[in-house]
Amino acid sequence: MSENAIVARGVRKAYTRKKEVVKGLDLTVKRGAVYALLGCNGVGKTTSIRMITGQLAPDAGDISVLGLDPVKDAVKLRRKMAYVAEGQKLYDWMTIDDLIKFVKAFYPEWDDKVCAHLLKMFGLPRGVKLKDYSRGMYTKAALLGALCRDPDLLILDDPMLGLDTAARREFMSGVVDAIHEFDRTVIFSTHIIPEIEALSDYAGIMVDGRLTLEAPVDEIKASFREIRLPADAGDVPELPGIVSVRNTGEDKIVTVKGVESEMTAAFHQAGFRFFTVNAMSLEDVFLAVTAKKQESEVRSQESE
Amino acid sequence: MKPYQALIWNEWRQMRGNVMALAGVTVLLWLLLLAVSFNKSFVEYIEMIATALAIGLPFLYSAMLADSFAKECSQKTDSFLLELPVTPAKIFFCKYLANLCAFFILILLESQIMIRLTRLTSGKHFTDEFSPGDWIITLGIIVSSWILGHAMVFVTSLLCKKPGNSITGIIIMPLLYVLMLPGTMAVTMFFIQDDNLWIISSLLLAFIILYCLCLVFGWYLWTRRIACGKRILKPVIAVLAIILIAPWILYGMAYLIVWTELKMELDAAKKNHLILDIQQVLPLPVPDEQNAVPGIVKFANNYSEQLESSKLDSISGWSAYWNETEFRKKQDDKLPIKATLETAKYLLLNPEINKCYLTLTTALKKPFYQNGFKSEGDNDKYFSNAVASRTAAVFLYNRAHALRLMQREDEMFECLKNIDIITDKLAKEPLENSYFFEILLRALKYEAAIAVGPDTLSSIKYYHEMIKEIASINFIHPDDTYIVFAKQDSDIDAYIDSSSLARQFVKACCRLYSPRQLYYKAVWVQWHIQHQKLLRLAQAGKTFWEIEKDFYLMLRKGDIPLINANTYEKIRPYFGYKARFNTYKICLALKIYKAQHGRFPDSLQQLVPEILPEIPCCPWDGKDYVYKPEDNGFILKGNDEADFFWGLDNIKYRSWDIKPEKIK
Numbered sequence: 001m002s003e004n005a006i007v008a009r010g011v012r013k014a015y016t017r018k019k020e021v022v023k024g025l026d027l028t029v030k031r032g033a034v035y036a037l038l039g040c041n042g043v044g045k046t047t048s049i050r051m052i053t054g055q056l057a058p059d060a061g062d063i064s065v066l067g068l069d070p071v072k073d074a075v076k077l078r079r080k081m082a083y084v085a086e087g088q089k090l091y092d093w094m095t096i097d098d099l100i101k102f103v104k105a106f107y108p109e110w111d112d113k114v115c116a117h118l119l120k121m122f123g124l125p126r127g128v129k130l131k132d133y134s135r136g137m138y139t140k141a142a143l144l145g146a147l148c149r150d151p152d153l154l155i156l157d158d159p160m161l162g163l164d165t166a167a168r169r170e171f172m173s174g175v176v177d178a179i180h181e182f183d184r185t186v187i188f189s190t191h192i193i194p195e196i197e198a199l200s201d202y203a204g205i206m207v208d209g210r211l212t213l214e215a216p217v218d219e220i221k222a223s224f225r226e227i228r229l230p231a232d233a234g235d236v237p238e239l240p241g242i243v244s245v246r247n248t249g250e251d252k253i254v255t256v257k258g259v260e261s262e263m264t265a266a267f268h269q270a271g272f273r274f275f276t277v278n279a280m281s282l283e284d285v286f287l288a289v290t291a292k293k294q295e296s297e298v299r300s301q302e303s304e
Numbered sequence: 305m306k307p308y309q310a311l312i313w314n315e316w317r318q319m320r321g322n323v324m325a326l327a328g329v330t331v332l333l334w335l336l337l338l339a340v341s342f343n344k345s346f347v348e349y350i351e352m353i354a355t356a357l358a359i360g361l362p363f364l365y366s367a368m369l370a371d372s373f374a375k376e377c378s379q380k381t382d383s384f385l386l387e388l389p390v391t392p393a394k395i396f397f398c399k400y401l402a403n404l405c406a407f408f409i410l411i412l413l414e415s416q417i418m419i420r421l422t423r424l425t426s427g428k429h430f431t432d433e434f435s436p437g438d439w440i441i442t443l444g445i446i447v448s449s450w451i452l453g454h455a456m457v458f459v460t461s462l463l464c465k466k467p468g469n470s471i472t473g474i475i476i477m478p479l480l481y482v483l484m485l486p487g488t489m490a491v492t493m494f495f496i497q498d499d500n501l502w503i504i505s506s507l508l509l510a511f512i513i514l515y516c517l518c519l520v521f522g523w524y525l526w527t528r529r530i531a532c533g534k535r536i537l538k539p540v541i542a543v544l545a546i547i548l549i550a551p552w553i554l555y556g557m558a559y560l561i562v563w564t565e566l567k568m569e570l571d572a573a574k575k576n577h578l579i580l581d582i583q584q585v586l587p588l589p590v591p592d593e594q595n596a597v598p599g600i601v602k603f604a605n606n607y608s609e610q611l612e613s614s615k616l617d618s619i620s621g622w623s624a625y626w627n628e629t630e631f632r633k634k635q636d637d638k639l640p641i642k643a644t645l646e647t648a649k650y651l652l653l654n655p656e657i658n659k660c661y662l663t664l665t666t667a668l669k670k671p672f673y674q675n676g677f678k679s680e681g682d683n684d685k686y687f688s689n690a691v692a693s694r695t696a697a698v699f700l701y702n703r704a705h706a707l708r709l710m711q712r713e714d715e716m717f718e719c720l721k722n723i724d725i726i727t728d729k730l731a732k733e734p735l736e737n738s739y740f741f742e743i744l745l746r747a748l749k750y751e752a753a754i755a756v757g758p759d760t761l762s763s764i765k766y767y768h769e770m771i772k773e774i775a776s777i778n779f780i781h782p783d784d785t786y787i788v789f790a791k792q793d794s795d796i797d798a799y800i801d802s803s804s805l806a807r808q809f810v811k812a813c814c815r816l817y818s819p820r821q822l823y824y825k826a827v828w829v830q831w832h833i834q835h836q837k838l839l840r841l842a843q844a845g846k847t848f849w850e851i852e853k854d855f856y857l858m859l860r861k862g863d864i865p866l867i868n869a870n871t872y873e874k875i876r877p878y879f880g881y882k883a884r885f886n887t888y889k890i891c892l893a894l895k896i897y898k899a900q901h902g903r904f905p906d907s908l909q910q911l912v913p914e915i916l917p918e919i920p921c922c923p924w925d926g927k928d929y930v931y932k933p934e935d936n937g938f939i940l941k942g943n944d945e946a947d948f949f950w951g952l953d954n955i956k957y958r959s960w961d962i963k964p965e966k967i968k
Contacts, residue, residue: 055386078389089380093317105310106388 004064005031005153005185006052011061013047021047023209025061029187029202031152034179036196036217037189038286039206045189046086048206049157052187053083066152079107082146086158088139092131096124096141100148107149115148122174136166140174154186160195168195175199193283203282205289213289217282224285225263226278227254233275239266244288255280255288307390311398315372316406322368323406327413333357334417341421351421358418362450363474365410370457371470372399373526378466392527400458400519407454441504448511453477455515459522463536480547484510487551490558493820502820517543555819562822569829576833648706661703664696668725697723697745701752713758717766723749743881750774750888759898767892767899771916774889779881780839838875847926848879879923886920887940890929894938904933 006029014020022044029035039045050056051063054070054077063070068077090099096119104110119126122140124133130141139159146154156175160168172195179186179199188196197217204214213220224243229236229252236245241258256263260277267275280288305313341350376382385395456473464470488509489502496502521543525536651657700723707716727745750770757763841851890908893915897905905911908919908931922929922942932939 053387055383075389075391078387083387085383087380089384091314091318091381091384092379098317101305102310102314103388105305106307106390 003031005029005033006063006065006187008048008052008063009061011048011051011058011063013044013051013056013059021209022051022058025206025209025211027204027211027214029185031185033201034186034199035188036193036200036203036282037187037206038191038193038203038282039189040191040290043206044209045206046157049083049155049187049189053081053155054078079109079149080151081153081155082149082151083155083157084139084142084146084159086161088142088159090130090138090142090145092129094130095128096126096130096144099130099141099145103145103149109150111148111150114150115144118144118147118174121177135164136168136171139171143171143174152184154184155189156187157189158191160190160192168192172196191286193286194281197282200282205286207290213285220285221280221282223257224280224288225256225260226280226284226288227256227263227267228252228276228278229254229272230274233272237270239263239270241266244291246288246291255285255291307388308394308398311390311395312402315399315402318375319369319372319403319406323410326365326368326410330361330410330414330417334421337421354418354421358415358421359446361414361418362407362411363453365407365414366450366454366457367471367474369407369410370403370454370473371461371464371467372403372458373522374461374464374467374470377461377464393523396523396526400455400522403458404451404454407450411450445507448508448515449477452481452511452515452518455518455522456480459518459525462522462525463540480514481510483547484514484551487554488513490551490555490819493558493823514547517547559819559822562819562826566822566826566829569826569833573829573833576836648709651703651706652710660699664699665722668722668729693726693729693741693745697726697748700726701748704752708758713760713763716757717753717763720749720752720766723752746777747884747888750885750892754888754891754895757895759895761899764896764899767896771889771892774885774892777881777885779878779885780843835874839878842875842878842923848876848924850926851875882923883942886923887929887942889916889920890931890940894940904938906933907931 006027008025008027011022011025011027012020013022025044025048027037027048037045037048047056051058052065052070054065054074057071065077066080068080070077091102094102100115122137122144124137124141124144130138133141143156143159160171176199188200190196200217202215203217203220204211206212215223231247231250231252233252236242236252236254239256241256241263243255243257245255246253264277337350337354340346373382376385386392388395453474456477457470458473460473460476461467461470464472485506489506492502492506492509496505521539525539528539700719704716704719707713707719723745727742727749753767753770757767838851838855841854842848846854890911893911894904896915897911908929912918919928921927924942927942930939930941
């Protein structure tokens with residue numbers, strides 16, 4: 001059995017001739033890992049996930065999910081995989097028992113004990129139609145349907161989108177418990193990063209249809225540093241490892257990637273005397289990486 | 305629960321409310337109509353409304369139930385369904401079958417209720433319009449329309465985001481059906497000869513294709529996951545293009561094929577020296593009101609009743625009244641009809657009947673018809689005319705018989721000659737069956753002469769004339785030398801010229817009839833070429849059984865198109881007439897011999913060469929006729945059962961079997 005749950009190489013997808021959404025995605029998700037697929041709106045996260053789940057066929061490139069082709073072996077793959085999408089809709093007329101009865105019919109591996117346990121853990125009321133559930137409970141119901149079938153791979157495509165803080169927390173508590181209790185590969189696609197930072201083993205950041213950064217979360221956090229310079233410190237020279245430069249008015253914030261001591265030495269050499277070096281959260285790194293892209297877009301527009 | 309059970313259960317739970325509501329509405333409607341009908345008021349209207357509801361309600365059921373995918377799309381559960389580990393095709397067909405079952409349960413309920421109601425007054429407003437056969441066809445069309453309507457809504461629900469919009473499927477269904485028809489008609493016309501069957505099978509094929517297209521298209525949209533989105537435009541346009549273009553391509557191809565085929569057949573006809581008149585229908589002249597025909601028609605109409613009166617009942621068989629039934633009945637009787645002096649006197653002395661005779665002889669001196677032109681209904685007039693002519697001929701035949709009994713022999717032969725005048729005039733008439741009438745009247749004359757004609761020396765010259773006349777008859781039907789295509793047009797017109805709704809629909813479909821006409825023309829030319837070839841063989845002296853044998857050999861080799869497989873049957877009339885008139889010839893010769901020698905000969909060879917140059921053989925098998933003199937008469941017959949008069953389809957009436965005592 002391969003150690004990778006998902007391998008995607010050179011995957012491309014366009015909805016129209018002019019608009020290519022995914023422009024060469026290379027993605028690797030190890031088995032048993034929790035992977036955070038991050039990106040701004042419209043960068044191709046959902047399209048990538050829809051290709052991984054076999055809902056869309058890629059225009060180019062190869063995808064292997066749990067050793068299967070998502071398009072050709074769609075039915076086999078869906079038995080091993082669970083997918084909870086953004087704003088997942090279930091049949092509103094169903095109660096949670098109806099939902100369980102319906103979904104269970106399709107999965108021979110359905111585990112009633114797990115189901116009973118999750119029902120208790122999620123606190124989902126029985127005998128109430130799904131349409132009368134709160135948003136958080138509704139999404140939890142979808143998650144229950146996904147988890148009880150004991151999937152090897154769980155894909156959560158921005159399931160928290162549109163949930164208010166209370167509902168999000170309610171849902172996340174369920175997810176955290178579920179992930180901790182059952183050891184399985186999970187992909188989170190979201191841009192609400194702080195919620196999943198602690199959970200994730202790996203992160204991939206998508207920018208403009210490509211994965212610009214993919215590494216273990218700890219490694220990412222260790223390799224990125226934020227250097228704060230005074231606002232009047234002058235222009236930052238083109239040093240290797242600089243990811244982005246932002247001017248907040250009071251400070252000039254430079255995000256750098258590399259070994260901290262080497263970067264500090266380089267800044268000293270460049271004539272900067274007063275600066276502070278700070279560690280970065282995953283969200284900061286995400287902002288810096290996506291800001292670089294936005295910056296380069298602005299520059300290219302100015303040069304034009 | 306298995307996956308398909310879960311899918312069906314899910315579908316049922318979603319439409320359960322609608323099914324209950326529709327069943328409730330149906331029962332309420334039924335109760336309402338029933339309550340009004342119990343008051344015995346508006347019963348006929350209730351029946352009509354119930355009939356309309358019985359047909360129309362299933363379309364409402366389709367609209368309410370079958371928009372399953374539009375519901376999935378509007379409540380955004382389609383992606384949830386597609387994420388289940390079953391093939392999209394399985395989901396599609398489970399949903400469809402569950403939906404169809406619910407639909408049929410409702411139909412069963414409403415048909416039980418409504419059909420009971422339509423029987424309030426024997427369902428006369430709807431059911432009585434159709435014969436039992438038509439009723440089955442109509443029911444088939446209604447049920448197939450329901451199924452197709454349901455499928456159309458089911459598929460259009462994949463194209464609509466809102467459930468109510470799927471009703472478009474029912475609205476566009478008739479249009480698609482009409483678009484599909486030219487293709488199916490063009491294809492089936494090569495395989496089905498019968499017009500009735502052809503139209504039904506074309507309708508059925510159009511239904512099957514449209515139904516399959518619906519399901520395949522729905523399955524495609526669903527499995528390709530392009531339902532309810534902008535991307536459906538391409539496949540929708542593709543399917544519409546197929547529905548629009550394919551039938552017309554088929555239609556065009558069929559037209560081209562039959563047109564080429566017709567050209568080839570026309571060339572072949574020319575090579576076979578077949579005279580063709582395919583461009584125009586023969587003009588049908590109408591009788592002139594001022595000329596003699598009305599006299600004959602009047603005779604037929606006015607005197608038939610009188611001649612049928614009780615006074616004449618005693619002289620059964622002497623009635624001059626003629627109609628098809630009566631005439632056929634007479635064929636079972638052996639000629640001549642028993643006559644008495646009393647009846648003979650009545651016929652010759654009754655002033656009314658003599659007046660008839662004078663009217664008739666005056667009429668026969670005038671032309672029958674003038675100013676030929678074609679119009680609908682003329683054929684009926686001509687048929688009446690032909691019937692009147694035959695009535696007149698039978699009248700003359702009976703008068704001749706009476707004259708014979710009164711021993712006025714010369715007058716008798718004069719009377720028979722008048723049959724010739726009618727025969728000659730009838731022969732010129734361009735009526736479809738005129739040749740048949742002509743042969744019939746000629747036969748009547750010879751039979752009269754043989755049956756009641758005297759075998760005295762003075763009558764010999766008349767018999768010689770008759771023998772010569774028979775020898776000059778060409779037993780080829782005029783229709784064999786040219787082709788009248790009008791028949792095919794009139795056949796279809798007759799079929800569709802009806803007030804029933806179903807046939808009005810068929811009439812609309814038959815506007816696209818041209819390839820069928822061309823096809824018929826090609827087949828007819830082909831048929832006539834083959835027929836001509838066989839007739840030439842017959843004229844060259846081959847017997848019927850030889851021709852039949854050769855024909856089957858050619859058929860096995862593939863030299864004859866299968867469409868003409870029964871062609872050899874069509875030369876039966878030639879052999880039938882030939883056989884019958886051969887025996888007339890021999891009988892007349894025997895009468896001459898009797899007149900000359902006072903007795904019938906011992907064998908037919910004694911007639912050669914003084915009276916007949918040779919004794920004709922039976923054309924069916926080429927064998928000699930069986931002749932046996934008996935007392936004061938003779939028996940003459942063919943060797944087998946084939947020697948019957950084909951034209952009357954009456955095998956009991958052998959061509960000749962004269963009992964001795966009947967020859968005076």
